[in-house]
Amino acid sequence: MKNKQQILRICEILRSAYPDVKTQLLHRNPYELLISTILSAQCTDRQVNAVTPALFTAFPTPAALAEAPVRKIEGFIRSTGFFHNKAKNIKACAADLATRHGGVVPDRLEALTALPGVGRKTANVVRSAAFGQRAVVVDTHVKRISRRLGLTRQEDPVKIEFELMETVPEAEWNDLGLRMIYFGRQICRARKPDCPNCPLFDLCDYPEKTV
Numbered sequence: 001m002k003n004k005q006q007i008l009r010i011c012e013i014l015r016s017a018y019p020d021v022k023t024q025l026l027h028r029n030p031y032e033l034l035i036s037t038i039l040s041a042q043c044t045d046r047q048v049n050a051v052t053p054a055l056f057t058a059f060p061t062p063a064a065l066a067e068a069p070v071r072k073i074e075g076f077i078r079s080t081g082f083f084h085n086k087a088k089n090i091k092a093c094a095a096d097l098a099t100r101h102g103g104v105v106p107d108r109l110e111a112l113t114a115l116p117g118v119g120r121k122t123a124n125v126v127r128s129a130a131f132g133q134r135a136v137v138v139d140t141h142v143k144r145i146s147r148r149l150g151l152t153r154q155e156d157p158v159k160i161e162f163e164l165m166e167t168v169p170e171a172e173w174n175d176l177g178l179r180m181i182y183f184g185r186q187i188c189r190a191r192k193p194d195c196p197n198c199p200l201f202d203l204c205d206y207p208e209k210t211v
Contacts, residue, residue: 002150002167006203010149011172013199014179021178023129025049030105030130031097032056034115035065035090037122043080051077062103065094089117107131120158128174136164137177141184148188150205 002010024045027033032052039048055076059065065073073087080086093116097103105126106112112123124135138146138157142164146152152163168176187194195201195209 001153002203004167007151007167008169010151010200010203011168011176013203014176014183015172017199018179018182021175021182023125023178026052027130030126031062033130034093034105034112034118034122034126037125038090038093038117039077039080039086041086042082047080051079059094062094062097066091066098086117092116093118105130107133120161124161128177134170134173136161136168136173138164139177139181140190141181141188142177144190145180145184145188148193148204148206148209149200
């Protein structure tokens with residue numbers, strides 16, 4: 001496990017490599033970000049961004065999406081994969097927003113995770129990107145990289161989230177996850193990490209890293 005100085009150094013290197021980061025899901029408001037994040041499960045941000053402009057033109061509010069037939073929703077999101085379940089989830093989520101929250105996306109973790117189709121990762125994306133709250137988002141990239149770097153030994157994303165919150169300075173929470181996502185896509189890939197060009201090579205505990 002990393003000590004405090006090593007953690008600060010990791011944060012510094014990632015901050016230098018990726019100084020300006022933001023979610024790559026296109027959105028204009030919390031509602032669009034919430035629905036887009038639900039759709040991003042098992043799908044690339046690029047593909048989500050390809051379908052959401054038409055989706056939100058057709059259903060610009062939670063009430064409009066809640067009233068739409070599931071089959072019509074499926075037609076917009078088919079290419080994101082698992083579209084049957086996703087259509088049901090975003091329709092149910094929109095219905096909850098419309099009936100229980102006055103059409104407004106809540107900013108509290110407990111309220112967000114009570115919405116259909118919304119887990120901690122999705123809730124933290126919305127809290128961080130839409131509301132500017134401090135949150136650690138743990139997706140597959142963050143899980144993989146945190147373990148390779150020795151920031152955690154946990155497997156469960158929730159346990160990883162809490163461990164990172166304990167060890168990483170709070171000011172780094174929001175951007176660290178995003179930087180790891182950028183880093184995971186470009187360098188520390190799942191199947192073939194680019195270890196020779198990795199700026200974190202000397203701080204990495206990954207036993208299979210290559211020179």
